[in-house]
Amino acid sequence: MQRYSGFGLVKHALRHHEDWQRQWRNPTPKPGYDVIIVGGGGHGLATAYYLAKEHGITNVAVLEKGWLGGGNTARNTTIVRSNYLWDESAALYEHAMKHWEGLSQELNYNVMFSQRGVLNLGHTLQDMRDIQRRVNANRLNGIDGEVLDAEGVQSLVPIMDCSKRARYPVMGASWQPRAGVARHDAVAWGYARAADALGVDLLQNTEVTGFKIRDGRILGVHTNRGDIEAKTVGCVTAGNSSVLAGMAGLNLPLESHPLQALVSEPLKPVLDTVVMSNHVHGYISQSDKGDLVIGAGIDGYNGYGQRGSYPTVEHTLQAIVEMFPIFSRVRMNRQWGGIVDTCPDACPILSKTKVKGLYFNCGWGTGGFKATPGSGHVFAASLAKGEMHPIAAPFSIDRFHSGALIDEHGAAGVAH
Amino acid sequence: MFHIYCPYCEEHREEEEFHPKGQAHIARPEDPDACSDEAWGDYLFFRDNPRGIHHEMWLHAVGCRKFFNITRHTVSYEILETYKMGEQPTVGAEHLAREEKTAREGKTDSVQVAEGGQQAVGASDAALASVKGAQA
Ligand SMILES: Cc1cc2nc3c(=O)[nH]c(=O)nc-3n(C[C@H](O)[C@H](O)[C@H](O)COP(=O)(O)OP(=O)(O)OC[C@H]3O[C@@H](n4cnc5c(N)ncnc54)[C@H](O)[C@@H]3O)c2cc1C
Ligand SMILES: [Zn+2]
Numbered sequence: 001m002q003r004y005s006g007f008g009l010v011k012h013a014l015r016h017h018e019d020w021q022r023q024w025r026n027p028t029p030k031p032g033y034d035v036i037i038v039g040g041g042g043h044g045l046a047t048a049y050y051l052a053k054e055h056g057i058t059n060v061a062v063l064e065k066g067w068l069g070g071g072n073t074a075r076n077t078t079i080v081r082s083n084y085l086w087d088e089s090a091a092l093y094e095h096a097m098k099h100w101e102g103l104s105q106e107l108n109y110n111v112m113f114s115q116r117g118v119l120n121l122g123h124t125l126q127d128m129r130d131i132q133r134r135v136n137a138n139r140l141n142g143i144d145g146e147v148l149d150a151e152g153v154q155s156l157v158p159i160m161d162c163s164k165r166a167r168y169p170v171m172g173a174s175w176q177p178r179a180g181v182a183r184h185d186a187v188a189w190g191y192a193r194a195a196d197a198l199g200v201d202l203l204q205n206t207e208v209t210g211f212k213i214r215d216g217r218i219l220g221v222h223t224n225r226g227d228i229e230a231k232t233v234g235c236v237t238a239g240n241s242s243v244l245a246g247m248a249g250l251n252l253p254l255e256s257h258p259l260q261a262l263v264s265e266p267l268k269p270v271l272d273t274v275v276m277s278n279h280v281h282g283y284i285s286q287s288d289k290g291d292l293v294i295g296a297g298i299d300g301y302n303g304y305g306q307r308g309s310y311p312t313v314e315h316t317l318q319a320i321v322e323m324f325p326i327f328s329r330v331r332m333n334r335q336w337g338g339i340v341d342t343c344p345d346a347c348p349i350l351s352k353t354k355v356k357g358l359y360f361n362c363g364w365g366t367g368g369f370k371a372t373p374g375s376g377h378v379f380a381a382s383l384a385k386g387e388m389h390p391i392a393a394p395f396s397i398d399r400f401h402s403g404a405l406i407d408e409h410g411a412a413g414v415a416h
Numbered sequence: 417m418f419h420i421y422c423p424y425c426e427e428h429r430e431e432e433e434f435h436p437k438g439q440a441h442i443a444r445p446e447d448p449d450a451c452s453d454e455a456w457g458d459y460l461f462f463r464d465n466p467r468g469i470h471h472e473m474w475l476h477a478v479g480c481r482k483f484f485n486i487t488r489h490t491v492s493y494e495i496l497e498t499y500k501m502g503e504q505p506t507v508g509a510e511h512l513a514r515e516e517k518t519a520r521e522g523k524t525d526s527v528q529v530a531e532g533g534q535q536a537v538g539a540s541d542a543a544l545a546s547v548k549g550a551q552a
Contacts, residue, residue: 242465253461255438256490301436304467304491310417311432344461401457 001197003108023189024196029203032229033061035383036221037236038208038244040064041073042184043361043368044236045191045202046376047383049107052198054377055384060200061230062192063223065207069188072238073369075306075338077261077295079274079283080370081118081179083138083145088394088406089347090141095391096374097143097178103373109190111182112288116273118179119153121323123168123279131174138176146175159270159326167322168280181274181285181293187372211248211358218248218357234359234383239304239339241362248355252362253400254341257298258308259366262316262335264327266290275323282319291333294320298340298366308337340365345405350379350392359383360397418493420474423500424482437473439463440485441504467491469509474498 002008002021012020035051037044040062051057064070080100082093104111122128128147135145149172154162162170192202203225210222211233220229235244239256267290276283282296296316299308313335321328343349343363348371350361361379364371378389388396399405418431445451445459464470470490475483487496487507496507 240467243467251458251462252465253463255463255465256467301472301488302465302470302490303493305493309431400461401453403453403457 001108001193004110023193024202027201027203029061029206029223029225029228030201032220033201034059034230035232035234036060036228036230037062037234038221039071039236039238039240040066040068040188040192040202040204041071041236041238042069042187042191042372043073043238043364043375043379044234045069045188045195046372047234047236047361047379048200048202048376049191049195049198050377050380051384052195052200055380057384058199060195061228062195062200062202063206063208063221063228064202064204067204068192068202069185072259072338072340072364073188073372074185075261075336076184076369077283077285077293078181078184078369079118079179079276079285079367080113080182081176081274082143082370083118083120083134083174083176083179084408085134085137086406086408087141089408090138090143091391092348092374092378092395093371094141094143094374095378096371099373099377100182100370101178103182103187103190107190107194109186109193111186111190113180113182114288115178115180116285117156117175117177118274118276119148119156119173119175121153121173121275121277121279122171123277124171127279128171131172135174144176144178146177148173148175156273157271157275160275160323161325170323179274181287182369184369187369191376208244209247211355213248213355213358216354216356218355232357232359232383232386234361234379236361236379238362238364238368239341241341241360245353245360248353248358250353250355252349252360252397253344254349254363255302256304256339256341257301258303258305258337259295259298259340260308260312260316260335260337261293261295262313262332263287263294264292264330265333267292267330270326277319277323280319280322282316282323284320284324292320292327292330294332298342299337304339306337306339342366344400346408347406348375348395349397350375350382350388350395351397352388353397418495420486420495421498422476422479422482423484423498424480425476429476429479433476433478435475435477437475437483440471440473466509469496469507469511471505 037048048060048062082097084090084093100113122131135147138145150162150170153173207224208221212220218233237244242254245252271286274285284294299312341362342365349363378392381389419428421428471487474486486498487505
């Protein structure tokens with residue numbers, strides 16, 4: 001792998017940038033691998049990378065039906081935080097946060113992780129009580145957090161309407177300074193390049209159409225490019241996970257919904273943190289290019305269409321203008337949708353299944369981007385050892401029958 | 417934007433007036449106390465999530481405030497029918513498969529995308545499936 005550096009940039013500039021190495025190969029599928037990862041989003045690519053890097057398992061293929069990162073990974077609004085309420089989820093997301101903090105160095109790829117802080121606003125007394133409880137829980141788990149009053153919020157975000165005249169006045173917020181944003185497609189590309197360098201085959205335009213299962217054990221997958229064998233298969237297919245599970249005769253407690261986002265025309269720097277509001281329901285940050293990155297809730301109906309309804313866009317922008325009247329005349333540039341795999345308790349599923357050797361990593365719903373490095377890290381360990389990693393273990397699919405749910409609904413502020 | 421026909425108001429109205437309420441036709445177990453953890457968990461948390469035909473409940477929230485059912489395609493989002501509570505759908509997955517087949521057979525020059533597309537392999541049919549797989 002050609003390493004990236006400032007010096008390298010100068011050297012290539014002198015050669016008119018004509019001999020940069022391709023970031024990854026485009027191999028033809030081998031007849032079999034030790035491990036197959038289905039889904040070339042951030043979580044799948046990270047899993048492949050850590051399998052090779054930390055467990056020495058390099059005979060690995062990532063099968064992606066489209067292009068790398070073309071799913072939710074490069075469609076999200078890039079918010080990264082770890083201030084979840086319950087111990088299990090706090091451990092998982094904080095595990096990811098620790099990885100984020102060294103990720104650009106680890107991958108030799110600038111993922112533009114920017115710890116500009118995240119505010120979760122409170123607009124009612126109950127909001128403020130929940131915020132207090134969550135920040136206390138976070139601190140007990142060693143996760144940074146502060147409770148701010150309206151004045152504190154106003155001093156961090158001078159352009160926000162924190163006045164008493166607002167329709168839903170801001171009463172305060174939780175503030176996680178270590179939280180922030182990262183460039184989502186760079187995360188997929190960085191993991192892809194690093195995994196490829198360690199020998200992982202990244203197979204794009206390769207769609208899994210069925211599983212080869214004998215006596216309750218996985219033997220491989222059927223694809224549009226032929227059959228590929230593997231005794232360990234990890235499905236990391238987000239909104240399409242129910243379809244994949246169906247191919248193995250399994251049922252997952254997931255519903256796939258459209259989730260939309262939009263970006264504005266580029267503006268001069270005006271917002272240097274991330275603002276989320278559960279109550280008026282919208283969230284916003286400003287990218288390094290200057291565009292406002294905006295999102296809100298899912299479209300309520302099930303959908304696999306990677307697009308959403310206009311009323312949802314309208315509600316989202318109403319919420320943003322409510323908080324930021326200054327943006328009322330900003331024009332929007334682009335709008336798109338992803339398919340999010342929502343779980344009844346708003347927590348992911350990292351689990352073995354009834355089929356030996358077949359694992360699922362899904363259910364991240366509207367908020368899995370932030371978990372990418374941690375999810376890949378613990379899922380790789382689980383695939384390598386054949387036993388779920390202790391951080392992943394509570395997220396087993398069994399919890400929907402045992403009742404040991406990890407209810408992050410509402411508790412974690414907006415679910416992104 | 418959906419344009420939804422409410423079977424009670426007998427009028428098409430805009431999506432904004434409605435709320436989706438999830439999968440339709442879920443029967444509550446008759447004797448919850450006698451349910452196994454498995455059956456109860458399935459009832460509470462496991463929903464159909466097809467990439468295709470879906471029967472779902474909607475509420476005409478700012479209209480007549482009544483619940484009713486919609487059969488909708490989850491990829492094209494096309495609404496195939498709406499019907500009252502207590503009624504059964506007339507459009508199902510089999511119906512659509514039949515229609516698609518007719519459409520395909522009508523077009524003689526179309527590429528064969530038929531059966532190979534989705535091989536749903538059940539765990540219980542595992543032995544059989546692997547034989548099929550080996551032959552393929
Ligand atoms: C609009 C929007 C905003 C979001 N905002 C945030 C946010 O601010 N913060 C946050 O933390 N999270 C956010 N999320 C959620 C986050 O994007 C996802 O949870 C996360 O990216 C999931 O990553 P993944 O790798 O599991 O899935 P994906 O990136 O979706 O990858 C799954 C891949 O599997 C492939 N695949 C599917 N079926 C098959 C098959 N049969 N064969 C082969 N390949 C297949 C797909 O093509 C896809 O590339 C947002 C999501 C959306 C849509
Ligand atoms: Zn009505």
